[in-house]
Amino acid sequence: MSLDQDDHERHDHEADPHAPNEHRGPDTDVWEHRAAALQEALVAKGLVTPDQVRAMIEDWESRTPALGARLIARAWTDPVFKARLLADAKSAARELLGIDPGVPELVALENTDRVHHVVVCTLCSCYPRAILGVPPAWYKGLAYRSRAIVEPRGVLREFGLELAPWVEVRVVDSTADMRYLVLPERPAGTERMSEQELAALVTRDSMIGVARAKEPIGVT
Amino acid sequence: MPGIHDRGGWPDDSPIDRSEHQPLLWEQRTDALMRLLSSPEKGIIRVDELRRQIESLDPERYETYSYYQRWLTAIENLVIEKGIVTAEELDRRAAELEAQSAQTPPPP
Numbered sequence: 001m002s003l004d005q006d007d008h009e010r011h012d013h014e015a016d017p018h019a020p021n022e023h024r025g026p027d028t029d030v031w032e033h034r035a036a037a038l039q040e041a042l043v044a045k046g047l048v049t050p051d052q053v054r055a056m057i058e059d060w061e062s063r064t065p066a067l068g069a070r071l072i073a074r075a076w077t078d079p080v081f082k083a084r085l086l087a088d089a090k091s092a093a094r095e096l097l098g099i100d101p102g103v104p105e106l107v108a109l110e111n112t113d114r115v116h117h118v119v120v121c122t123l124c125s126c127y128p129r130a131i132l133g134v135p136p137a138w139y140k141g142l143a144y145r146s147r148a149i150v151e152p153r154g155v156l157r158e159f160g161l162e163l164a165p166w167v168e169v170r171v172v173d174s175t176a177d178m179r180y181l182v183l184p185e186r187p188a189g190t191e192r193m194s195e196q197e198l199a200a201l202v203t204r205d206s207m208i209g210v211a212r213a214k215e216p217i218g219v220t
Numbered sequence: 221m222p223g224i225h226d227r228g229g230w231p232d233d234s235p236i237d238r239s240e241h242q243p244l245l246w247e248q249r250t251d252a253l254m255r256l257l258s259s260p261e262k263g264i265i266r267v268d269e270l271r272r273q274i275e276s277l278d279p280e281r282y283e284t285y286s287y288y289q290r291w292l293t294a295i296e297n298l299v300i301e302k303g304i305v306t307a308e309e310l311d312r313r314a315a316e317l318e319a320q321s322a323q324t325p326p327p328p
Contacts, residue, residue, distance in 0.1 A: 009274035023241040025286025030318070035292055036245035039253060041305040047264060048256045056252030121226030124271065125287065132300075134251075137241035140287045158236055173228065176267060179228035 005024035023137040054151075063133040067097055067180055068181060069202035071131065072213075073195045076186040086110060093131055102130045104177045111185050115168045118156065118209035119180045126174035128181050132207060139208065149173065159210040160178065182209040190216050224259045225275040254295055260304040265298050273297050 027029075042048045071089075072097055076081035085092040095102045106128055109117040120208040121127065125147050127135040138144050148155050152169045156162070163169065172180050184206040190198060193216060205211035222230075233267075273294030280325040282290065300307050 012257040023237065023239065023286060025289040026284060028226065028244070029321075030314070031289055031292060032244070032246040033251045033314040033317040034296070034310070036317055037310050038292070038296060038299070038305075039249060040313055041309055042253065042257075045304060047233050047262065047304070050251065052256055053249060053252045053295070057248045060248055060251060065235075090272070095238070122229075123225055124274070134243070136238075137236050137287070138236050139238060142230070142283065143228055143232055143234045143236045145227035147236070149228045176271075 007186050019171040023141070025026075029149050030173060058136065064128060065202075065204035066131075066199070067099070067133050067206065068128070068204075068207050069199040070130045071096055071181070072183055072202045072207065073199035075108075075183055076190075076198055077195050079164045082183075085183065097131065099130060101128060101179075103128060106179050107172075107182060107196040108181045108183050109170075109209075110174065110183045113167070113185065115170060116156075116163055116209065117180070117182050118148060118152055118169065118171050119182060120145060120171060121174040122146075122149060122177070123173075125178055126179055132179065132204060136204065156210060159205065162209055184209075184211075187213050189218075223275055224279045225276070229267065237250075244288075246292075248297065249286050250292045252292060257295070257299075264302070269298055270294050 004063060039048070039050075039053060043050060047146075071085060071093060071195070074084045076121065081092065084095075085108045087105040090101050090103075091107075093099065093106065100209055111117055119127075121139070125135055125140040126138065129135070149171050152171050153163060156169075184202065186198070190201065197216075199212040201216060203211060203214060206213045233286060254265065254270060258267055258270070270291070274290050277285070277293065278289060279292070284295065296307075296310060299305050300310070
């Protein structure tokens with residue numbers, strides 16, 4: 001599946017894939033028919049066409065964190081671009097990716113050895129989807145939305161990220177009108193890597209702020 | 221008392237389920253329909269209307285439904301509310317599809 005191109009640790013193998021849980025919800029089969037019935041009704045009224053629906057699903061598949069990773073890798077290698085990304089992420093994305101982020105405001109936030117940003121949407125699921133793909137299920141889940149703003153260090157610890165006590169944690173709450181992209185710290189030992197190699201180190205989670213960028217192989 | 225959707229700081233000590241969810245086709249279909257209906261060209265449903273419907277789900281459904289179950293319920297409510305389709309039409313067709321799939325033998 002193209003949506004999760006990082007090496008995010010998977011631990012869903014022990015669960016019954018058909019068991020209801022927060023990510024799947026109850027009575028999955030019923031919903032399949034309800035969605036199909038809705039589409040048929042809208043097609044019958046001439047409001048949408050099956051081709052339009054297919055094109056939208058293809059658009060979903062085409063938006064992956066690899067797009068955001070290109071922005072980060074460019075910012076790591078080009079100080080002028082980095083300044084532009086931090087000043088106006090929308091125009092930076094338009095320039096480098098040739099796509100409109102499709103949101104009213106997109107703000108890039110730089111993580112450093114002193115300040116660490118984490119993004120949440122406490123109300124729902126606001127996310128820079130055009131450049132990161134659909135948000136992960138946990139981002140839309142109640143536990144992350146409830147806890148991220150009150151105990152961010154504990155939440156980050158669950159993601160395997162232990163921050164030094166002197167690092168200031170800033171949690172930003174997204175809205176429909178304002179979305180965020182975290183510019184993670186460039187890992188040490190990557191000075192000689194190409195932009196493309198650097199982009200491969202940039203994970204979805206590092207652009208949400210719940211992880212660091214990956215370390216290059218051979219560097220600890 | 222905040223609304224059921226307003227989760228920031230909501231008492232919650234449950235661990236974050238970090239398992240990756242592979243999207244199901246009906247979820248992608250639901251998402252596609254919403255994005256089409258809310259596109260500037262069509263302008264049939266506004267995103268704020270979707271939010272109003274999601275945020276006014278009763279608390280039990282809000283907390284047990286998955287993300288796209290909330291969405292689909294909200295979109296259904298909106299197209300019914302706008303008089304585009306009736307609840308009966310949607311229910312009848314969903315039941316027919318359900319019956320059809322029940323008759324189809326599972327693949328060998």
